[in-house]
Amino acid sequence: MKDDIVIEQYHLFFVLIFILNDKVRVILKDFQLFLSMKISLIVAKSRNNAIGRNNQLLWHLPKDLKHFKKLTSGHHIIMGRKTYESIGRPLPNRVSIVITRNLEYQLEGCLVVNSPQEALQIAKQNTENELFIIGGEEIYRILLPHTHRLYITEVHTEIDGDAFFPQLSDDWREIKRQAHLADEKHHFDFDFVVYEKFTSLS
Numbered sequence: 329m330k331d332d333i334v335i336e337q338y339h340l341f342f343v344l345i346f347i348l349n350d351k352v353r354v355i356l357k358d359f360q361l362f363l364s365m366k367i368s369l370i371v372a373k374s375r376n377n378a379i380g381r382n383n384q385l386l387w388h389l390p391k392d393l394k395h396f397k398k399l400t401s402g403h404h405i406i407m408g409r410k411t412y413e414s415i416g417r418p419l420p421n422r423v424s425i426v427i428t429r430n431l432e433y434q435l436e437g438c439l440v441v442n443s444p445q446e447a448l449q450i451a452k453q454n455t456e457n458e459l460f461i462i463g464g465e466e467i468y469r470i471l472l473p474h475t476h477r478l479y480i481t482e483v484h485t486e487i488d489g490d491a492f493f494p495q496l497s498d499d500w501r502e503i504k505r506q507a508h509l510a511d512e513k514h515h516f517d518f519d520f521v522v523y524e525k526f527t528s529l530s
């Protein structure tokens with residue numbers, strides 16, 4: 329009788345280990361997935377952090393548009409509904425995720441979601457390796473704390489705007505800078521700059 333109880337307890341113990349192992353494996357897989365997706369943000373901003381006015385960009389910089397296309401092609405891009413409407417169409421060769429609070433909003437060729445968290449989740453589920461947050465101000469402010477890398481085009485001018493990029497904290501370290509001078513197609517000097525989040529572990 330006593331032996332039976334001991335055997336039963338052993339049996340339960342191994343079943344428990346098996347179940348926990350399975351759970352631990354699932355948690356580790358989720359964590360790995362989370363770690364393997366880099367969240368990047370891309371923006372062009374002036375010295376005074378202006379990024380837009382009347383739902384439009386503040387400049388026409390063909391080299392910057394090319395840079396944006398090269399970096400984001402083949403990836404998921406996340407944007408607010410206003411930025412989507414200022415672009416006016418889904419960008420080719422990218423999965424566009426548009427965030428709105430409007431539950432009825434629908435767009436052909438885009439995924440529409442009702443929260444920034446849902447947008448991140450979809451990219452993660454689709455095993456994206458580098459997701460790009462492409463604006464505008466509201467979405468940058470919400471998702472900057474979740475971002476690992478920033479691609480900032482620093483445009484060397486002070487300019488009026490009604491949409492602004494948030495001030496960067498000391499957590500960010502510049503890792504690359506490429507300078508471009510103004511010419512007949514580019515009214516301002518600008519730099520392509522890459523920042524990565526600095527943590528005490530990095």
Ligand SMILES: NC(=O)c1ccc[n+]([C@@H]2O[C@H](COP(=O)([O-])OP(=O)(O)OC[C@H]3O[C@@H](n4cnc5c(N)ncnc54)[C@H](OP(=O)(O)O)[C@@H]3O)[C@@H](O)[C@H]2O)c1
Binds near residue numbers: 378467470
């Ligand atoms: N220079 C650059 O690199 C750059 C890049 C992108 C955009 N821009 C500029 O930025 C400006 C637009 O920025 P913005 O701040 O006005 O608009 P936005 O961030 O593009 O979009 C704001 C909209 O996103 C939705 N939204 C925001 N937070 C949400 C939440 N927590 N849950 C669900 N939906 C949410 C709401 O849509 P609903 O109102 O539909 O609910 C909100 O009105 C424009 O001037 C544009 O040209 C500049």
